[in-house]
Amino acid sequence: MRAWIEKQRYLMDFTLSSLLRRKVKNLSLLLLYTLIVFILASAMFFTDSIKKEASLILHGSPEIIVQKVRAGRHELFPIRQIDRLKTIRGVASVEGRLWGYYFDPDVGANYTFLVPTAGSASVTPHNASTDVVGGEGDESAGAAVPSTEPLYRVNLDTLKSGTAVIGHGMARLRHAGTGDVMAFRAFDGTSMNFRIADTFSSKSELVSADLIVVTEVDFRRLFGIPVDVVTDVVLSVNNPREISTVATKVAKVLPDARPITRDEVLRTYDSIFNWRGGMMLVLLSAAVLAFVIFAWDKASGLSAGEKWEIGVLKAIGWETADIIQMKFWEGAVVSLTAFFTGAIVAYLHVFLLSSVVFEPALKGWSTLYPQFQLTPFVNAAELTTLFVLTVVPYTTATIVPIWRAATLDPDTAMRRVGE
């Protein structure tokens, strides 16, 4: 056993020496390889964390949302129909939501205007029992949790007309803070001023960056929405297992409505950034393919010099197996280094540097992009898969061609010497 370990170390010594001999070529290969692992691992870390975060926090989103659809488009929901929904068995409460978009031409950003529903009314027996702690009825939701700063401080129930609570991303974009006044153009062209009562903490940017929370009266005045309609309605049900049954009943009671269940919301985020994602796949596969070709050429093509070297090694008493093991270490050294370096840098990139490399692509056209720090969720199984997918093929590609050369009689390779 001792001799075996010593032998492997000798082979490693040799392989490292021969790798260092062609420093520039091998280091650039290593760098490229590390870069590929880095991109793959970053994408993996980012995707996993955002999915996990979605599954954890979107559990607090409404159980069923009912949209009105007319001619295939989203329409405002008449308040008088709310009572019909209340008659459905299993429905605990029905509430109208008021929200919409506002385009700010000065900065080219979209905001989401939102009216908070009455806080205490939304507490249902079921919701209180989910793992969402803090209680929706409790106004300073964040304050319920000790140790950390609350996400916001004002009481949304007693928000005054003419004031607003805005998201941190929006505050950043407009250089606005608590106490400042922001002007918005109403539907009729008149200007409406809002004094900023509070901003949502930067910790919540992933969900609140572009929000602007205003009172119902202000919302209707800004967008010119009559009092007898709302944007859509949210339903809470008594028994969460009945959500889909209730959704079917909603469709029966209001055939022109489209119910969206919480499951569907969660699934939307489960499929986000998945591997079928178009651009990601196209870009990555091109990069990976280019690397595979390069690596294959590098790892598998034996130059005359290398063949000669194998001949010498065999002539001085190395077995075919020794040469194959030596080449195994060559592949292993390169791919292990690349894997670990790539994975470490990817972790730092995603969780400590907020995925700066991906940001331009993720941001896209949006001017108001949230700055968020993901909670690091690492999926050990996926990390292992990445390990297997990167280290194994490369190492194999290094060994395979050597097999043919190594089984040559040593003098075949030796004969080249005199040339």
Place this chain on the structure above:
Amino acid sequence: MRRSTMFLFTMMVEVVVLGLLLVHAAFHEESGRATLREKAALIARLKLTDFCLFPEARYTRHLSQADLHSGFQDHPFSLEHFPSGSFTAPPRDLGRSVHESLD
């Protein structure tokens, strides 16, 4: 120093660093739980449904609420105006009818 010693040492350092990062992840997951609960509470309080990931258009801002016929609902391979279209798949239940068959 012997080259194999240097390599094995580097590997060991890298494995330890990666291990520490995983510990860091576990630790932060624990401490991040409070913030996650707050965010969940905010979502519940404001009845939010979506992440503010792609605020460039209404159908990317609220992915799960987008209406059935907006451009975004095309397959992600058909890149539309925004890069975000390539990162997301259309909601899985999009084509599913909630209504009884008309026949």
Place this chain on the structure above:
Amino acid sequence: MNVRKVFNSGKPSEFSALNGIDLRISANQVTVLVGPSGCGKTTLLTIIGCMARPSAGRVRLGDREITSLPERFLTEIRRSTFGFIFQQPNLIKGLSALENVMLPAYPLGGRRALLKDKAIRSLDALGLAEKALSKVEWLSGGEAQRVAIVRALINDPSVVIADEPTAHLDRTLSHRFLEIVERFKAEGKTVLITSHDPLVYESRVVDRVVKLRDGRLEAEA
């Protein structure tokens, strides 16, 4: 130890390098194979040294028939019995002289400290101590040749095989080489050399000269 080699080769092919050679090489002697280039000296040498197999015929080492042994055993024999010195030094570039010398012992997995010690002592014996850590690219022709000799001996072979060892050496260096050969003989090693250099086959160190022509034994001096 009595080293005996019986070799029968009858290659019918057009390019047959050797045609029925029956040769016995005795231990503890210096034997030189002489002949014009292309007469099959090197081919014979590679067959004796288990680097290549004959198309027909048998090679015996001591009492063992080694022609039909599988490749793994051949390597084993090659490693433990033969030390090769080639026409060119054939050192692996990018490694130091010391590493090159240690190479043949790598697959054996011995303690590195011991191996290194032995390698340094052997280099010292040929006056190469201060060159041990320099890369082989920086060595002169004679130094490289001596490093190659040290490498051939690192596994303590009983037979040293040298293929045209003086082909790329000047007169002085060739004499130095023959002094080294003499030392081998004194240590009880069997030496087998191919050469068409009179300096070698007329040397007093040589016990026996075997002449080859067109793949056949000609006569013995």
